[in-house]
Amino acid sequence: MTSVQTEALRRAFVHDFNSVVITDGDLSGDGPHVLVCNPAFLDMTGYQEEELIGRNLRMLQGPDTDLGVISHLRACLEANQYFEGETVNYRKDGVPYLVRWNISPVFGDDGEVEYFISVQQERTREARAIRERELLLRALESASDPVLVLDADTRIVFASHGSELLTGYDTSELVGRRPNELHAAFAPGADASLREAVRSRTGYRSTSRWRHKNGRLVDVDVTVAVVLEPDGSVGGLVCTAKDVTAAVQREHNLQAIASTxxxxxxxxxxxxxxxxxxxxxxxxxxxxxxxxxxxxxxxxxxxxxxxxxxxxxxxxxxxxxxxxxxxxxxxxxxxxxxxxxxxxxxxxxxxxxxxxxxxxxxxxxxxxxxxxxxxxxxxxxxxxxxxxxxxxxxxxxxxxxxxxxxxxxxxx
Missing domain, CATH: 3.30.70.270 (Reverse transcriptase/Diguanylate cyclase domain)
Structure with missing residues (x-):
């Protein structure tokens, strides 16, 4: 390998966005031991390089570390096989983080493993975002009032259980369709109003009349909010609805009483x-x-x-x-x-x-x-x-x- 190639590898190692750590191939005793790690790995763990060199990375494990994953890791290393897994490790300050990593054995000329190279990615934020999204979906699903999420083309991409109850249509019948394809459920002109909200990037509130799948008319108070992307473009619409049939009927009754x-x-x-x-x-x-x-x-x-x-x-x-x-x-x-x-x-x-x-x-x-x-x-x-x-x-x-x-x- 030329000096230019060597320098290119060094720079790639130092500047890699992923966390990279190389250990020796010694599995005896408390091995393998850290030989070198890049700055991204130091940022992820909170340790200085001198605190890691010569140490086994078991030092990063803690109460929430998945021992099943660690056992599988050890088995792969002993069999000189590629490993990939995900678990919780701990920074120097004790803060847990979720990491996904792979380890590849590096063989010497004699066919024996000389090194293990591990490429790691912290997934704490990603996992938190997934959990928050799942929590939001569960909250939307459990909401008694209907919630519909539409894309920028006014096509329904999510329908809560409350939407099923109000319209009588299963989620599978709602998702993927536009309101103008469901005239039996939504008020005439609903699609035009939604498209205008996308065009003007302005939400609205209105009272309209929907039709249940069984033919029953339902008076609905509808609120539509526009979701904007970071670049200012419209990412979609969130439509919440409330059945106000009883209130509308009471109002009609009061009006009838007052006018009769x-x-x-x-x-x-x-x-x-x-x-x-x-x-x-x-x-x-x-x-x-x-x-x-x-x-x-x-x-x-x-x-x-x-x-x-x-x-x-x-x-x-x-x-x-x-x-x-x-x-x-x-x-x-x-x-x-x-x-x-x-x-x-x-x-x-x-x-x-x-x-x-x-x-x-x-x-x-x-x-x-x-x-x-x-x-x-x-x-x-x-x-x-x-x-x-x-x-x-x-x-x-x-x-x-x-x-x-x-x-x-x-x-x-």
Whole structure:
């Protein structure tokens, strides 16, 4: 070997990133003994070179060293065979570290082992990262709320057990697929929202509706976080979800209670006003019927308020049965009923009002007999405030009252 080659080997040994140590081939007594080690080995063990030269590396072993691995190591050395293994060793300061190493025998010209050369890598950080990752996965798996991890192409790479419970799909059915491939499970547009999060590198929170595999609809509060790589690129997305079906249903129930008249089941005046404002804002033609039960004060005076309440309930039921599914029936106040007819002109509104008047007049009210209603009709024009339309219907209603009651009049 030339001097150049020798110098190249020396430099490679000194500057090797791996920890390298060379021992003699003497297995008797307390051998083999350290002959030389590189700086990386000194950094890993915390010893100075002079503290290691001539020593057996058993000095690095401790309570957590795997004796089974050491026994296998000894057997390989005695058989002049290559060894590879992993165990815990201890630094000079007593701090344990995980090391993976191999040992190769170096034979002399006589065929006998002269040296053993060992290349070692500390794996403490790697092992800790693996343990932490495994702990994180177990934590995600045990979480009751669903957790989905998606790559930068919005493909699901991890789905927790909670995801299975919420969607009804096994992990094997979720992993590897995009939300747009699972329309039965995820809300329409979910994939577009996720792609926008990747593009903008911005997470979001929303409430959407998912569909369980069995067809059941589930309201879900979704939070999406963007995971950025060290270079600033998007590495993936983490999606957490919470089943809020019960809360959404409670909210709907509360809204229904707040917008529904407790006696008649019709909408309250406040809810009716909101419907009128929406109809006016839509810019489409609509009509309003405003009805008032004739002589209702006499019903209360002669038969009592309980009977009067029953009459109002039965009138409201007749109204509900007569109107169309898109129409809005409202208890406007006292014995007044308002019906909003979206997309309906004056002629059609008059015809519906007449059918409603006739249906109420034809129905006998228990303990009272016949009860009639007077109805005013008005049709809104583009840009006209909804209150003005109602005012014209009210004017027409009182014209019907003055004209003899039990009739329909229009305020056009």
């Amino acid at each position: 008249d407790s006696l008649t089941g019709l909408l309250t005046r406040r809810a009716g006003q909101e419907a009128l404002d929406a109809a006016q804002a839509a810019g489409r033609e609509y009509s309003v019927l405003l009805g008032d039960v004739d002589h209702f004060k006499l019903v209360n005076d002669n038969h009592g308020h309980q009977v009067g309440d029953v009459v109002l309930q039965r009138v409201a039921a007749t109204v509900q049965a007569a109107v169309r599914s898109d129409d809005v029936a409202v208890r406007w106040g006292g014995e007044e009923v308002l019906v909003l007819l979206p997309g309906t002109g004056n002629a059609a509104a008059l015809a519906l009002a007449e059918r409603l008047r006739a249906a109420i007049a034809a129905r006998t009210q228990p303990g009272v007999g016949q009860v009639t209603i007077s109805i005013g009709v008005a049709t809104g024009s583009p840009g006209e405030p909804a209150d003005d339309v109602v005012a014209r219907a009210d004017t027409a209603l009182y014209a019907a009252k003055r004209g003899g009651r039990d009739r329909v009049m229009t305020g056009a």
